Amino acid sequence: xxxxxxxxxxxxxxxxxxxxxxxxxxxxxxxxxxxxxxxxxxxxxxxxxxxxxxxxxxxxxxxxxxxxxxxxxxxxxxxxxxxxxxxxxxxxxxxx
Numbered sequence: 001x002x003x004x005x006x007x008x009x010x011x012x013x014x015x016x017x018x019x020x021x022x023x024x025x026x027x028x029x030x031x032x033x034x035x036x037x038x039x040x041x042x043x044x045x046x047x048x049x050x051x052x053x054x055x056x057x058x059x060x061x062x063x064x065x066x067x068x069x070x071x072x073x074x075x076x077x078x079x080x081x082x083x084x085x086x087x088x089x090x091x092x093x094x095x096x
């Protein structure tokens with residue numbers, strides 16, 4: 001993700017050349033984009049996708065990073081689903 005927008009908003013956008021998706025983690029009954037919490041997912045076809053042993057059953061890498069789309073294509077980081085970050089070589093880091 002790349003910083004894009006006023007510093008006061010801390011908006012991010014996916015890097016060019018990557019294949020990311022934002023999967024909703026709240027019921028789709030939410031009507032406003034600003035209210036829908038999503039998880040950043042690195043698609044299996046992305047050039048920066050981690051090793052296949054780290055992929056989920058769907059063939060993608062689920063980062064555990066949560067975002068809200070504030071404006072089209074611009075996201076605000078909203079935390080993580082746990083305190084662990086998995087690196088490309090399979091090592092895990094406790095962010096506490």
